[in-house]
Amino acid sequence: MGKCKNLTFLDLSSNVLEGYLPFQWLFPCMVYFNISRNMLTGVLPRFGKESCHSIMVSYGQAPIFLDVEDIQNAYSNIPVWGYQMSTIFGSLVDENLVFIHDFSWNRFIGPIPSFSIGGDFLATNHKPSYKLFLNNNALNGSLPGELVSNCNDLQTFSVNLSTNQISGGIYPGLLLDCLQLKEFEAAHNQISGSIGPAFGNLKMLQRLDLRGNRLSGSLPGQLGMLKDLKWILLGGNNLTGEIPSQLGQLTSLIVLDLSRNGLTGSIPENLTNATNLEIVLLNHNRLVGEIPSSFSTLSSLTELDVSFNNLSGHIPQLQHLSNCDFFKGNQYLHPCLDPYSAPPDRLPDLLEVHKEYRQSKLKSFVIAMVASASFILFILLVMVLVLILGRRKISRLTSLRRKVVVTFADAPTEVNYDNVVRATGNFSIRNLIGTGGFGSTYKAELVPGFLVAVKRLSIGRFQGLQQFDAEIKTLGRIRHKNLVTLIGYHVGETEMFLIYNFLSGGNLETFIHDRSGKNVQWPVIHKIALHIAQALAYLHYSCVPRIVHRDIKPSNILLDEELNAYLSDFGLARLLEVSETHATTDVAGTFGYVAPEYATTCRVSDKADVYSFGVVLLELMSGKKSLDPSFSEYGNGFNIVAWAKLLIKERRSSELFSPELWEVGPKENLLGMLKLASTCTVESISIRPSMRQVLLYWEFIVLRQYWDGTNGLVFHGLIIVSTQNKGCAHSSLFPVVSPLLALH
Template identity: 50%
Template sequence: MGGAIPDELGGAGCRSLQFLDLSGNLLVGGIPRSLGNCSKLEALLLSSNLLDDVIPPEIGRLSNLRALDVSKNSLSGPVPAELGDCLQLSVLVLSNPYVLVDGLNASDNGDVEDFNYFQGGIPDVVAALPKLRVLWAPRATLEGELPGNWSSCQSLEMINLGENLFSGGIPKGLLDCRHLKFLNLSSNKLTGSVDPSLPVPCLDVFDVSGNRLSGSIPVFLSKDCPSSQLLPFDDLVSEYSSFFEYQAIAGFVSSSLVMATDLTSYHSFARNNFTGTVTSLPIAAEKLGMQGAYAFRADENNLAGELQLGLFNKCNSSRGFIVDVSNNLITGGIPVEIGSLCSSLVVLGVAGNRLSGLIPASIGQLNYLMSLDLSRNQLGGEIPTSVKNLARLEVLSLGHNLLNGSIQDDISQLHSLKVLDLSSNLLAGEIPRALADLANLTDLFLDNNKLTGKIPAEFANAASLTKFNVSFNNLSGPVPTNSSAVGCDSVIGNPLLQSCDMYTLAVPSAAQQGRGLNSNDNDTVPVDPQNQGDNSSFNAIEIASITSATAIVAVLLALIVLFIYTRKCAPCMSARSSGRREVMIFQEIGVPITYETVVRATGSFNASNCIGSGGFGATYKAEISPGVLVAIKRLSVGRFQGAQQFHAEIKTLGRLRHPNLVTLVGYHLGESEMFLIYNYLPGGNLERFIQERSKRPVSWKRLHKIALDIAKALAYLHDTCVPRILHRDVKPNNILLDTNCNAYLSDFGLARLLGNSETHATTGVAGTFGYVAPEYAMTCRVSDKADVYSYGVVLMELISDKKALDPSFSPYGNGFNIVAWACMLLRQGRGREFFVEGLWDVGPHDDMIEVLHLAVMCTVESLSVRPTMKQVVQRLKQLQPPIRAHR
């Protein structure tokens, strides 16, 4: 069902209406204010539509309303304080990131995204509703401080305000919410400490991860947990609360170390600034029982002290136990009696701390253990033989420690093992052949040790193995063949191996040492600093000898490779000339292209043929033969950045094929000249299109088409390419048009490749001021969300008559830009003023405001709130103008 909700629905005929469910349709427009006349209405469910405008304050007149769900729409404006007059309201759902299922606002559109964009926070009068049981508003761009008035919260069971922009502290008023069982305040900007009087021990879910909280994780005050049966049974409330809790726990499982466990409760303090020592876990004994597993996360804080026995003293009361305190400052050893303390331990993560001593033998008593991560500590001694008893173990990560001895054969008894990481230790002896028999093993890391002997040939037949690394050991003999996992790049640093010689002599530089997650080199396996000095796999004389040999062999190999390349590879690239003036071709265009034809067609790069210029060179129009046009991008020789840009663009564009990306036809690299050859696009760039727009009327359909084309190109780079690609310089000048205003993304000189497991890269800030995402500019950490921000700015420029840093913004002060201008106009209800003159009169108003909301969503500060480019494409397709809209 599409169209708008008719105003007549709130007419005289609705006086007896009690239940209105319009969710899961394609309804557009606003929520009719006339619905405030339906005085007996108890449930208003409008989720999963295309509704925009605001939540009308007239809804506050519905004194019998028990449930209001407006999630998965495109609403904006403030949450009206008038909702505080709905004294029977039990369920308020403002946003919902989860996929809705049959039985709860079922929708045929499984991929509907939530684009609600609210301004301000939650009014105190809403938080104080006496019968409110579920308040659900994650990822809704809410801001300000959390409500301070929770005086009537005795019915409140679930609060989810995660992934918003709330600041300040956790309000004291929540201390009185005795029936609260779910509290998610994660990924906000909360500060201060956590009050020990909060009812955390009685909560099934307590999540304050990803904030700026400090102080210690308190020993919460012991309280008797009230039974949820004290509250009256309500089918609608139960349906919502059950669904939300299930989805929230499922999301926690998929995003954490928790594996195939029946998790029913978790408390997360991760990614904050907590200090001190955790002496006990914040869970009441009666909440454990044997009904399910419990997870505690406090990773990525500043916790210190020793690993306390109190972390495990309630463990045996639960059917499954998960503890993750990785990436802190914890010292001391692993408790010797851990096996008997916590027999139901399923996941233990203490990586990235300062633990020392031995791995206790009692660890073999943890019969239910599925993941053990002790990596990046200072643990010594041998791997205890009792590890072989962990029949359910799937992940064993002991890398980057000081472990010695050998890898025992009986480790092959771990038939469930999928990941084994023993890298960067002091392990010696041979690699057990039986490891190749582990049918489920996918990842094996044994690099940076002192292993000797041969690489077992059986690894060539290990079908499940996808990642294999034995680099920088003292291995000898042949390298197993016929395996996609075992290659030259996985055995470097073993000078006695009989094949892959051009790799085995490579000694990493100091800058490459350590298995850093932010390494920009995808082709080498670095050495850990712990293996240097006395504990190195090579002594100083060996390293000096290898380095000398490397210098000589590297020069010879480089000459050989260059000779082979020019004799064999160059013809495959369709070189059209030889020597220093050759042109390498990726895509044939029907006529030969040589260095001479390019120079002649551009008039020796005459300024009269220049059609654009950028930070690294100018672009020229060239008619190679009659009617055959190309664009030549000429780069300045002698500039390191220019050369770097040149190589990045070749590597990136040479293999990309997408209808909205420019085509790289070929390139030339010489001592005195270097240039790229593109397909010629006669429409110029988007910057010129915007500048000249006032000379001719432009339809909304055409602007929408340009926006969608660029969104598709970026979605392809982010989600389809392997490895993924960050453009890092999305701006109108780098978007080209053809005669039909089809848009093409160009200029990949600043592109950055991102591995599938990487969420971001750390690199020097690049791009153009005004389009660079604030988090990238401040931290040098760039992710695909930085491209999303740049796209949002471009989208704003496309539909307005302002530039990103328009001179007309000067009266508003420093730092005011087009993003701030859009937010200001939307807040003040003046959205129509944003659009270029004349567009509002001919375009679909609702869709135009929706696109403006989408642009603002792309530029919000919180990365978790920004949509992905795939989501942007989905939303723009939903707002596709009909054919008759073309003018």
């Protein structure tokens, strides 16, 4: 592995690796290196100043490396990475290169070495950022005077040293030599000493986490100079002195944790000038005085914990309900549930109350009970009357709504409830043209010559849809030449249906398994596949929010008389998801077409549609079903994807195509289509292309006929792909399709 000079992305996380980390690996030259959550031990190697090659992660410009979107998708379905990966890769969408080295959750010991990244990257126009994770190990010794050797040449630097055995103080030089420090996390160690004023120089600092250490002394007022600081987490130390009033200047501050220290004095009145505060933890200190009433003006404050101090006075009326446990342990603080009652030490002595007062109080109680009973009886009578009248009104409204059909633009007047029911023969089996997981579809001729397809939804699957109208209206606005047009819909207590334009060519399932020889030709196959890809790319990239179909299969692809393809049932999985009674963890796909990561984790992405699209391509080329009976000879569970991989591996690719299709050809284009289908059905979603990449590759298949062996790909006099650098193809027209170009 140490000889792989061009290795740029290495992820060995979440395994059971043991042993030591090889010193020969070129860590500084790896843009992404992750060995977290293993059982590796030993000391960490010291990073040298390595000479590295050029940029290693593609931002849509360099076709020979992984695209950021692929790296994100690679981890989107791993639960333990959810928040962390979205945080890490959230910064990768801009033009700045981000190095990530993750050694966390292992058993590394010894002192913390000095780290660095390859010097070649620091000479570029865009300074890189660096994220270093060393948390949850057994690293010991004191903090080094220098964590990263070229820190001030970076855009930003983030480090996590939490949950180790680090001791000693924080050297001012560590901070002054790294002014680009953005996140400094070293919680749950044994760090001692004070928080010096040098922290005030870290103008880019956003997160400071030193919880659970042995810090002492007072908090420096210079912290108030850090305008970008969002998290101050200093709970569980031995800090003393007063809370600096300068913290009120931190307009970006979200979380302030000073709990479990020895802080004294009062809570600064101007602390509430930090108007973005959401969580303030001041519990288990020695604070005195009143809680500033200005806390009631903080609209984002959801948690204010001042328990176990010596506070007194009233509890502010916070804009969000607060737990009374957050105020207990303060002897002179007014009760939580009655902020205007007298303090506890001044409550009257009940033994001194006069007998006459007790009798008067008893009479008042009896009178109050009688009055309350009368009032309750009156309210009950009113409720009964309202209920009776309300039921009659709802019944009238429901009877009217039963026959309402909501239509979208350009829908003819013939689209109404009575016409639909009549034209379907009251949903007679004679007019049934298809069934699926969402319901049954019927053919209906509303007026002579005007045909529609009516999808009668299964009431059992769509219940309690409070957002149904909004969701279905969003689908009704979607228009694309290769999507079935939604004309209107009806929602009633016992009936729900969608109305689409009718397509006379049937569905792709019938075409594939009952097609005539004249249609088994490359132009037809190519056109159908291209139309499906264009429809999916539109759903994934042009709809806001993007729509993932989740149930791509031949029966959901319709054809007209000229064999143009149209995708149907898009958005129905989303309608199912917003149901109040339906479990959203169900897989809304069809066995044989569902991507492996979707079937096992129920976590969906647009790459799941890409997988299903690849299965449809294999069916289109072979004429076989996804779970064809002919696969039984290979054993249970063997499907068309496994069959295609077997034929490709054994160099028998031609056997996959139907004889009529292979005989007519062109064979080169057919093999290109097979390679595309094979890439679409890989298990790893980081390698699996997006629909945008699929479309670009499709253009490549079409334009291949214009290939010029000297200059490259020439189309209308324009050199699109030129061959250089020892035969490696470089493209400015479709760089993101490089993983697919590698197949040729």
